[in-house]
Amino acid sequence: MTAIPDVTYDMVSQDLPPLFTNNLHPGVPMDTSLRSPLTPPPTPIISENGPILQESLTVSAQELQNYPLVPEFLAEYVLGNELGSGGFGFVVSATRKVDHKEVAVKFIFRDKVPVQGWAKDPELGLIPMEISVLRNVRHPNIIGFMNAFQDARFFYLVMELHGTPWSASNPLLNNNDINNASMIEAMASATLNQQRLPGPSSTSSSISSSSFQTTFTSSSTTSLSHSGSENELYVVEPPKASLLVRRTSCDLFECIEHHSKFSESQARMIFKQIVECVEYLNSRGICHRDIKDENIVIDNDFKVKLIDFGSAVIIPRPQGKLFDRFYGTINYASPEILKGEMYSAEAAEIWSLGILLYTILYGE
Numbered sequence: 001m002t003a004i005p006d007v008t009y010d011m012v013s014q015d016l017p018p019l020f021t022n023n024l025h026p027g028v029p030m031d032t033s034l035r036s037p038l039t040p041p042p043t044p045i046i047s048e049n050g051p052i053l054q055e056s057l058t059v060s061a062q063e064l065q066n067y068p069l070v071p072e073f074l075a076e077y078v079l080g081n082e083l084g085s086g087g088f089g090f091v092v093s094a095t096r097k098v099d100h101k102e103v104a105v106k107f108i109f110r111d112k113v114p115v116q117g118w119a120k121d122p123e124l125g126l127i128p129m130e131i132s133v134l135r136n137v138r139h140p141n142i143i144g145f146m147n148a149f150q151d152a153r154f155f156y157l158v159m160e161l162h163g164t165p166w167s168a169s170n171p172l173l174n175n176n177d178i179n180n181a182s183m184i185e186a187m188a189s190a191t192l193n194q195q196r197l198p199g200p201s202s203t204s205s206s207i208s209s210s211s212f213q214t215t216f217t218s219s220s221t222t223s224l225s226h227s228g229s230e231n232e233l234y235v236v237e238p239p240k241a242s243l244l245v246r247r248t249s250c251d252l253f254e255c256i257e258h259h260s261k262f263s264e265s266q267a268r269m270i271f272k273q274i275v276e277c278v279e280y281l282n283s284r285g286i287c288h289r290d291i292k293d294e295n296i297v298i299d300n301d302f303k304v305k306l307i308d309f310g311s312a313v314i315i316p317r318p319q320g321k322l323f324d325r326f327y328g329t330i331n332y333a334s335p336e337i338l339k340g341e342m343y344s345a346e347a348a349e350i351w352s353l354g355i356l357l358y359t360i361l362y363g364e
Contacts, residue, residue, distance in 0.1 A: 058246050059085035060092045063107070070149045073156055077105065081247040088112045088310055089154070093161060093247065103146060106130075106157040108310075110150075116325070117310065130309040131157055133286060141277035143297070143307045162305045163250025163297035166258040252293040252304065252360075261363035266302060271357050273304045278349060285315045287345040290328040291352040293359055315345055331355070 057065075060082040080093035080102070089108040096103055108128055119132035127148075134145040134157070149156040248254070252270070256262075262270065274296065281288060288295075290311040298304045311327040322342035326333060334351035336343045 058082040059090045060107070063090065067153075070151050070156065073149045076147075077103070077158070079105070083247055084249070094158070102161050104143075104159045104161040106159065108155040108157060110153060110155060114327075116313070116327075128155055128157075128310075129312055131155060133309045133312050134159065137281070137284060137286070139277055139280045141273045141303075141305055142280075143305045159307075160305075162299065162303075164255075164300040165248035165250055166254035167248045249294075250297045250299070252296040252298050255298045256293060256359065256363050259363075262360055264361075267357075267360045270298070270302055270304055270360055271353075274306070274356065275353065277304075277306050278353065282315075282346065282349075287313050287315055287349050289313055289326075289345060289349070290332075291349060291356060292329050292332050293356060313345060320344070328352070 060079075064079070076098070077094040077096055080095060083091040083093055083104060085091070089106055089112070091104055091106045094103050094105045095101070108130070113128050117129050118126050119129045121127055121132055131145075131148050134143070135148070138144070143162060144160040145157075146160060147158040149158075274291070278288065278291065288306065288309060288311070290308060291306075295306065295308045296304050297307055313323070323345055324342050326337045326343070326348075328348075330338070332352040332355045334343060334348045337348060
């Protein structure tokens with residue numbers, strides 16, 4: 001196992017630059033005049049029964065409608081269904097073109113990464129803690145890092161996709177909205193009507209997986225060359241029909257709902273994997289800080305993987321330093337956190353494991 005490079009996780013000021021230092025591609029000047037993508041007004045999606053209401057779309061469909069994604073990303077991946085969404089971003093499935101492998105892509109809003117959520121990397125500059133952690137760890141029960149990209153609005157975190165859908169329900173296909181099928185058909189036809197608009201050629205860059213081969217073996221990034229002036233036209237596609245659909249969750253919460261509760265042997269098998277994962281992270285000086293059933297994906301063989309490292313923290317040196325802020329889930333918080341007291345990240349992690357074990361055993 002290759003050691004984690006010397007990364008400094010300093011607190012950074014609130015006035016973070018919209019784009020971190022352009023040391024991903026040395027020698028290429030960063031165009032500081034372009035701070036946001038040139039996104040046109042959303043194009044209404046029309047079905048046989050009239051326009052589709054914006055609020056009826058998934059988060060990914062709303063955010064990516066007419067949005068100019070990084071060309072290097074589009075050269076490698078085709079977006080699929082929405083997998084989930086939250087306050088800091090949303091997750092979409094995608095298919096890697098070279099081998100048709102399905103992956104998960106987390107779109108992280110740059111302006112919503114909290115101050116403590118940044119990591120200072122000697123190679124990449126300031127990046128979200130989640131990307132920094134995932135690219136530096138490797139464990140069978142931690143979701144695998146594959147690649148990362150950035151533009152002026154999002155970080156794109158490409159990860160392996162793991163788990164079994166545990167429910168047959170689909171929130172967009174229900175009895176109260178029978179016209180969703182025509183909505184999806186309309187969205188599919190809309191992808192044929194490509195739009196052309198001026199595009200920033202230097203606001204996006206790729207955090208290539210090839211630069212992380214000391215930790216992971218994965219395909220290198222395909223870079224697209226941009227010739228001509230910075231006002232060169234390029235194609236922006238509306239969101240695919242699949243982005244209208246929210247895929248059934250593959251997390252442990254849904255698995256517990258499906259099974260009601262596990263046998264003792266099944267619970268032992270599941271919990272053992274989680275504990276080994278947390279122990280590994282602790283050995284690397286990392287606390288996840290949001291251990292819960294919804295942050296664990298699981299397949300039908302009960303193989304689990306820990307996801308969502310947005311609240312992760314590097315355990316302070318010297319050991320024993322306490323924290324005064326909590327960024328996890330209240331239901332899994334330890335008593336000292338609930339009382340507003342200083343707390344140990346390691347001890348709070350153990351408490352959350354206890355809550356999780358109870359949930360696995362009793363289904364509540």
